[in-house]
Amino acid sequence: MRMKTQFFTASSLDGFIATDEDSLDWLITREHFPDGVLNYRDFIADVGAIVMGSTTYEWVLNSGEPWDYTMPCWVLTSRESLPLPAGDANVTFSNAGIRQVHADMVDAAQGRNIWVVGGGDVAGQFADAGVLDELIVSFAPVTLGSGKPLLPRHVELRLEECGQNGEFLCARYSVVR
Numbered sequence: 385m386r387m388k389t390q391f392f393t394a395s396s397l398d399g400f401i402a403t404d405e406d407s408l409d410w411l412i413t414r415e416h417f418p419d420g421v422l423n424y425r426d427f428i429a430d431v432g433a434i435v436m437g438s439t440t441y442e443w444v445l446n447s448g449e450p451w452d453y454t455m456p457c458w459v460l461t462s463r464e465s466l467p468l469p470a471g472d473a474n475v476t477f478s479n480a481g482i483r484q485v486h487a488d489m490v491d492a493a494q495g496r497n498i499w500v501v502g503g504g505d506v507a508g509q510f511a512d513a514g515v516l517d518e519l520i521v522s523f524a525p526v527t528l529g530s531g532k533p534l535l536p537r538h539v540e541l542r543l544e545e546c547g548q549n550g551e552f553l554c555a556r557y558s559v560v561r
């Protein structure tokens with residue numbers, strides 16, 4: 385199967401992936417089965433490269449959890465550099481532009497998928513560049529009222545698959561071009 389560029393994330397029902405203060409407390413304690421519908425384990429098994437904005441990267445770094453991504457990671461930032469994770473993580477800081485970053489990721493992924501980790505505007509930039517293929521969202525049963533948006537663009541989608549995993553409504557959409 386052809387490799388895909390996928391935005392895989394979790395969201396509140398009203399379309400926010402973090403609070404205004406970048407908190408995920410509303411998300412991380414909820415029931416989600418590792419072998420359920422559209423689970424992370426099956427998803428990550430096919431991923432060959434990942435990309436995230438610097439806010440998401442700093443959240444991961446400051447979470448206290450070890451860096452557990454074995455594949456190369458691009459971090460979008462206008463800054464010269466940011467702290468690196470402990471260990472031998474393969475992290476590239478870039479402001480090269482989405483098309484160039486995507487081309488470099490396709491080379492690195494060697495036929496496997498590309499995961500756009502977030503945030504929502506980064507996923508939007510990949511959609512703007514015409515290289516986003518899929519959106520996979522686990523919707524938590526909560527509304528936040530405000531926060532960091534899921535995908536702040538007009539992007540037409542086709543529902544390909546959906547189901548319940550624990551507390552989550554999970555859906556996979558293809559991007560209609």
Ligand SMILES: NC(=O)c1ccc[n+]([C@@H]2O[C@H](COP(=O)([O-])OP(=O)(O)OC[C@H]3O[C@@H](n4cnc5c(N)ncnc54)[C@H](OP(=O)(O)O)[C@@H]3O)[C@@H](O)[C@H]2O)c1
Nearest residue numbers: 394401402406437438439440443460461462479502503504
């Ligand atoms: N619910 C979930 O599953 C989930 C998933 C992912 C993330 N999150 C959370 O959602 C929040 C995302 O926050 P966010 O959307 O505000 O931020 P973000 O996308 O993670 O990072 C935005 C920052 O990345 C840099 N950047 C973005 N595009 C760039 C480009 N093309 N070239 C160069 N630099 C670029 C800019 O920072 P600088 O240039 O200043 O470095 C920008 O301010 C975080 O709290 C994260 O932890 C949640």
